[in-house]
Amino acid sequence: TNPDLAKERSKATFDPTKITNLFDGSREATARRQKLAALIRNDPTGIFSNEENAYLHRTDRHVRALAKHVRLIELCRSIGIGQDTNGEIVLDKDWFNLLAAVADDLPTSLHWVMFVPNLISLCDEEQQSRWLPMCRDWKMIGCYAQTELGHGSNVRALETTATFKKESEGGMKGGSWVINSPTLTSIKFWPGCLGRTCNHAMVIARLIDGDGKDHGMHNFLVQTRSLDDHTLMPGVTCGDIGPKIGYNNMDNGFAKFENVEIPRRNMAMRFASVDEQGVYEKKVVSDAAAKISYITMMQVRSLIVMEAGRALRMGTTIAIRYSAVRKQGFKSSKTMEENQILDYKQQQHRLLPLLAASYCFFFTGKKVLNDLKAIENRLMNLKDGEATITKTEVGDIHATTSSLKSFTTTITADGLEDLRKSCGGHGFLQSSGFPELITSYLQNPTVEGDNQMLPMQVIKILLKLVKDVQSGNIEDWKKTDCSYLLSPVGAMLNGEEAKPCSVDSKEAMKKTDVIRDAFQHRAASLLVSVAQQIQTDVMEGKKFEDAWNGALIQMGRVSRAHAAFLLFNNFISGIEAEEGKLIGENESTVLTDLALLLGFYWIEKDIGDFLEDSYFNAEQAAWARACTLEMMDTIRPNAVSLVDANDFSDFQLKSALGRYDGNVYPAILEASKKDPLNATEPGPGYEQHLKRLIVDGAGIYSGTSSRL
Amino acid sequence: TNPDLAKERSKATFDPTKITNLFDGSREATARRQKLAALIRNDPTGIFSNEENAYLHRTDRHVRALAKHVRLIELCRSIGIGQDTNGEIVLDKDWFNLLAAVADDLPTSLHWVMFVPNLISLCDEEQQSRWLPMCRDWKMIGCYAQTELGHGSNVRALETTATFKKESEGGMKGGSWVINSPTLTSIKFWPGCLGRTCNHAMVIARLIDGDGKDHGMHNFLVQTRSLDDHTLMPGVTCGDIGPKIGYNNMDNGFAKFENVEIPRRNMAMRFASVDEQGVYEKKVVSDAAAKISYITMMQVRSLIVMEAGRALRMGTTIAIRYSAVRKQGFKSSKTMEENQILDYKQQQHRLLPLLAASYCFFFTGKKVLNDLKAIENRLMNLKDGEATITKTEVGDIHATTSSLKSFTTTITADGLEDLRKSCGGHGFLQSSGFPELITSYLQNPTVEGDNQMLPMQVIKILLKLVKDVQSGNIEDWKKTDCSYLLSPVGAMLNGEEAKPCSVDSKEAMKKTDVIRDAFQHRAASLLVSVAQQIQTDVMEGKKFEDAWNGALIQMGRVSRAHAAFLLFNNFISGIEAEEGKLIGENESTVLTDLALLLGFYWIEKDIGDFLEDSYFNAEQAAWARACTLEMMDTIRPNAVSLVDANDFSDFQLKSALGRYDGNVYPAILEASKKDPLNATEPGPGYEQHLKRLIVDGAGIYSGTSSRL
Numbered sequence A, B: 001t002n003p004d005l006a007k008e009r010s011k012a013t014f015d016p017t018k019i020t021n022l023f024d025g026s027r028e029a030t031a032r033r034q035k036l037a038a039l040i041r042n043d044p045t046g047i048f049s050n051e052e053n054a055y056l057h058r059t060d061r062h063v064r065a066l067a068k069h070v071r072l073i074e075l076c077r078s079i080g081i082g083q084d085t086n087g088e089i090v091l092d093k094d095w096f097n098l099l100a101a102v103a104d105d106l107p108t109s110l111h112w113v114m115f116v117p118n119l120i121s122l123c124d125e126e127q128q129s130r131w132l133p134m135c136r137d138w139k140m141i142g143c144y145a146q147t148e149l150g151h152g153s154n155v156r157a158l159e160t161t162a163t164f165k166k167e168s169e170g171g172m173k174g175g176s177w178v179i180n181s182p183t184l185t186s187i188k189f190w191p192g193c194l195g196r197t198c199n200h201a202m203v204i205a206r207l208i209d210g211d212g213k214d215h216g217m218h219n220f221l222v223q224t225r226s227l228d229d230h231t232l233m234p235g236v237t238c239g240d241i242g243p244k245i246g247y248n249n250m251d252n253g254f255a256k257f258e259n260v261e262i263p264r265r266n267m268a269m270r271f272a273s274v275d276e277q278g279v280y281e282k283k284v285v286s287d288a289a290a291k292i293s294y295i296t297m298m299q300v301r302s303l304i305v306m307e308a309g310r311a312l313r314m315g316t317t318i319a320i321r322y323s324a325v326r327k328q329g330f331k332s333s334k335t336m337e338e339n340q341i342l343d344y345k346q347q348q349h350r351l352l353p354l355l356a357a358s359y360c361f362f363f364t365g366k367k368v369l370n371d372l373k374a375i376e377n378r379l380m381n382l383k384d385g386e387a388t389i390t391k392t393e394v395g396d397i398h399a400t401t402s403s404l405k406s407f408t409t410t411i412t413a414d415g416l417e418d419l420r421k422s423c424g425g426h427g428f429l430q431s432s433g434f435p436e437l438i439t440s441y442l443q444n445p446t447v448e449g450d451n452q453m454l455p456m457q458v459i460k461i462l463l464k465l466v467k468d469v470q471s472g473n474i475e476d477w478k479k480t481d482c483s484y485l486l487s488p489v490g491a492m493l494n495g496e497e498a499k500p501c502s503v504d505s506k507e508a509m510k511k512t513d514v515i516r517d518a519f520q521h522r523a524a525s526l527l528v529s530v531a532q533q534i535q536t537d538v539m540e541g542k543k544f545e546d547a548w549n550g551a552l553i554q555m556g557r558v559s560r561a562h563a564a565f566l567l568f569n570n571f572i573s574g575i576e577a578e579e580g581k582l583i584g585e586n587e588s589t590v591l592t593d594l595a596l597l598l599g600f601y602w603i604e605k606d607i608g609d610f611l612e613d614s615y616f617n618a619e620q621a622a623w624a625r626a627c628t629l630e631m632m633d634t635i636r637p638n639a640v641s642l643v644d645a646n647d648f649s650d651f652q653l654k655s656a657l658g659r660y661d662g663n664v665y666p667a668i669l670e671a672s673k674k675d676p677l678n679a680t681e682p683g684p685g686y687e688q689h690l691k692r693l694i695v696d697g698a699g700i701y702s703g704t705s706s707r708l
């Protein structure tokens, strides 16, 4: 091990293993995860090796990733993964640890991320009983086909049609659906695994019933390829959409449908059905059932929050270890001894707040997933399920997940790139691990609700809160994540003078309560001002659409402020809740240091928010800035151990810079030598091209000729 | 043409062609550029086509890029490019237009970007007369080899050695240099075109003279490959450093030297020499000559500023055209008509300030290049050249170029990525043109002075200004870019109460002077506070190194504030200077609108800077925000024409989304179909892998087995 890293590790004031257990959930869970990771790493087929990833052409990477998937399934069957879940491998709690151990994108992932969950939530029981076993056995492999060439965000504008055709009019027995892509822009475009991998697609299309009436978007299970030989079904054209900035193992695909006929019962019929005559009917389902399927959608966003933390944890692990090993710049003009770059304040200012954020997202991710699980359980345990879960509660968790998804994925996408830059030139190398980590991550700000658009969802709900506060209708809000807004919003609406921050020294500032209060005040204050802006605009005669459009930028600020409060609050309460369980006082002290750093850093970054309405005065602003610096000093000695606690193996990090042993330079060089461009000597461009200049003299200047 | 785009174009209040001429320098220059571009586009060999770029493996792209270079040279010779510059193609003013027309990275670029300029500035006349003709004829192809595996920024810590060996001790006739890479970390690493392309390297190494004395870094011309067959010279090992996040046409390389012997006269001897006995001597050169070589280095940074603008102009062209064509979201609940996404305020907030920045950078890039040229001319025209150019003046332009390089490349790197995101999912596609534009651009924040480190250079000079103001020594500063700081810094140092902004209405705010004053005040105020912070820390007993380190983050703020002032100021004065020449009143009005938008946007972004010392009050802050919105409204109708004025051809943009005709959807689909992954049906992963699941049943659940 590199001696600088060893020294860093010896300085830790806490036990990294305890934090590892916290991330995993228990000591046993850590051991299990490590065992599964070893299984992948040591698999005798060798197919899981990621060593060649960066050197393969995209086509080869895709093929190799498919091979990994097949081997993974085979392995799972052989060791009984999925046995506790009726054979459903992807529902086994070990599955995600296995995927993390594989540490490479699988083209099949949409099958379990979207396709199967969609089957479960939108199909009726008979349909599920037919299709789920085929999914379980990996004969039916599916994708989720919503987005079209012309429309993503505006789902209501999708153009694909599913038109009912009665048996009597030449349809299949019992009637059928004819799926069509009537325009160029209606071609399905983007669905993951649609291009080359899947044989079924859950297609979102406008339902045209037997009378030609349009009932809007519904889901249809369309077989795209033969189960015998994977050839395309009649009327289906599909393929891969081509190379992307990242995520290139995946065959995001396009599909055009020309009179593709599927059985009537391939419409997902849990919430609506069409009979053999083509008569459309909404089904009467319990409110609870409807809510559960809605909750499922939100779980995806919470997983994204969790994943944002995880991606940041990978990034900070690489950048912080490297910054402890990398030396650049003499300590003083008198010595040849160099500084570890981790000791420069500006380097710390890039790395340590992101380290703190990576931890912070974990606590919130965990809390929100638990909250959703609790709601789901409450809904499932109700017989007729109307009462206990209010619309307000569902709205609240929708606001929570939307604001968090947008905020955390923005920080992570930008943060990973900044971490890469903090490694100087070497961060530009694929072998640093950053390029792939970043470019594959970059989809997150766009998918599952564009980050610029989610704030609108958040605001709709928060404006409802403002209205309810105005009308004194706040009971339902009291047990929600938004409850912190009630009292300050109430006071502001009453025209009460807001109390500015009362802290009177830098030391007094260094309290989590001070930060929490500041974030609480800011969110309430921005929210009230957006509400008033829209109201004023409308009263002054603007069209609502224009008032709304004019407030979009401010909505983004409110949504971020809401997310920041929640994240900070959950960080603090999460640490408190864990102390004495998996972690002790030493660990909770370090975690609280991280929370303080993050809080001050976020305040510093948006200091205008706090100065503009005089919540902070200039002196307090300066203290906040000074506190950021001081917290960086406090955290510095624990930095390496805090990333070690993530317990990512070198196999997972795939980074010459982030290696546990810190031997970065031989690793970089070894990776370089592997490039196929080095396979021949001289290189592959010489004989045919360069030689024409260097030997044949194609570039010799021979005096004047006629000038163009 | 797409009707929405046509409509946009019809709305313009100015003549885009006039602005095109402004960018090119004259009407004739525009015509010439277009003529050269057509030559490349229509070249009968077809080698310049960029259509396949995204589908090729890295090795093939590199080879193809070499082929382009060779063809380009051949073409240049055949039409007399370089004839006005003694055969030196790369010095011809047409050269950069040809490169822009090729619109693909050439692995040879370091030859003219660094190698030849280095030869010219550091070699003596006899050396130049031997080597430059070989460069001109493309027989000697060189790279600039400074960075090592272990050291980039800290140049003084480089480890490669060049040890003198007398003829009498077995050296070559007249003595020689023995080049060595004594450690793993001393291996040269990163030089562009070193890996596979070049046959010579300008190697920076520690000079060890005949007496074994170390004279620090000097430049040595080392032949790396044979001119006959491109095989490696004895003792040289080199290769490509492997795949990178972008810029993969280029063979950035590594090189290890083991007792590589080169003639004594291969040391670059303009400023120092070593005689046949190995005696080292600094040469007496005029101060002017030394300064000129320094100026040359700064020209590279100014070109980077210009390029930052150009890259942003490409990015905004793609994103704005696409945003005019893309429709997403119904105008109201009553209609199926959809909005152009360019009409959403948050979309405008992402795109229009970057549009403004892309224009702004152009004016500053042009001004700084002119200033440098003027200084160079003044220096060249002096006989003994000491007097007229002061150290202060040189320092000033160093501060200017350093702060601008750091600021503009940060905005461009972040901005391009945000432009990509603004295109939603389709921005993720290679065919959008963004991935390559961005990933190749990403080197700019790191190379030629890391963006986080340049501010230190800026501050060193600005602190000197503070000191000179303190001691009343300001005469030299009066004709510099920094002169705007003199009066406010003087006032602040005298303890005078700063005058806050006096604007008393939103309308009164909408003046370029108001913004300029605000930027001026901010830069001065941040500078004085950093100066005071360092001073106080040192007086309170901190070591200077620690005080410096503690101020690093604030230095970054000062440097940005300085850059923002310069950019804004040059934008305004640049527009004024052009009106009535290439552009008329209509154009200058539109350009001033852009300047106002940019100013308000930058104020809004860093509003805390202006609130913290009460330069703005809360009301003024709100006005600034409102002015941003209003300026977006003003610019909106001209947005498409403002990007059309860039006059990038579709061939150059390489973007399905940014096409001039707006026919984006067929173009996207066509690009998709070309992916080699679509070459076979079913796809290449089926037979060997997927089939094992779908047909052979490798994943079938067959009940319990023993669980791991």
Ligand SMILES: Cc1cc2nc3c(=O)[nH]c(=O)nc-3n(C[C@H](O)[C@H](O)[C@H](O)COP(=O)(O)OP(=O)(O)OC[C@H]3O[C@@H](n4cnc5c(N)ncnc54)[C@H](O)[C@@H]3O)c2cc1C
Pocket: A110, A114, A144, A145, A146, A147, A150, A151, A152, A153, A154, A189, A190, A191, A192, A247, A252, A443, A446, A447, A448, A449, A450, A452, A453, B326, B328, B329, B341, B344, B346, B347, B421, B422, B423, B424, B425, B426, B428
């Ligand atoms: C890697 C990847 C994987 C994907 N996988 C799948 C998949 O498996 N299945 C599937 O169906 N789809 C998939 N998608 C598609 C994805 O869901 C869409 O890209 C996403 O919904 C965004 O929609 P869009 O691309 O149409 O962007 P657009 O909606 O066109 O957005 C473009 C811009 O317009 C702005 N904008 C749009 N509407 C509004 C509005 N009303 N108000 C203000 N601003 C607006 C946005 O903020 C954005 O800046 C995937 C996409 C990617 C990149």
Ligand SMILES: Cc1cc2nc3c(=O)[nH]c(=O)nc-3n(C[C@H](O)[C@H](O)[C@H](O)COP(=O)(O)OP(=O)(O)OC[C@H]3O[C@@H](n4cnc5c(N)ncnc54)[C@H](O)[C@@H]3O)c2cc1C
Pocket: A326, A328, A329, A341, A344, A346, A347, A421, A422, A423, A424, A425, A426, A428, B110, B114, B144, B145, B146, B147, B150, B151, B152, B153, B154, B189, B190, B191, B192, B247, B252, B443, B446, B447, B448, B449, B450, B452, B453
């Ligand atoms: C695409 C590309 C092309 C290149 N081409 C060439 C070429 O042709 N020839 C050549 O010789 N080189 C080339 N380089 C190398 C390039 O010049 C270096 O990468 C650059 O100088 C940065 O140095 P570094 O990589 O050692 O980063 P480092 O100096 O190691 O920086 C790492 C981090 O430490 C911080 N840091 C370092 N020192 C200090 C300090 N004193 N104070 C505070 N913070 C500090 C930096 O801000 C950064 O965040 C190229 C690099 C790239 C990426």
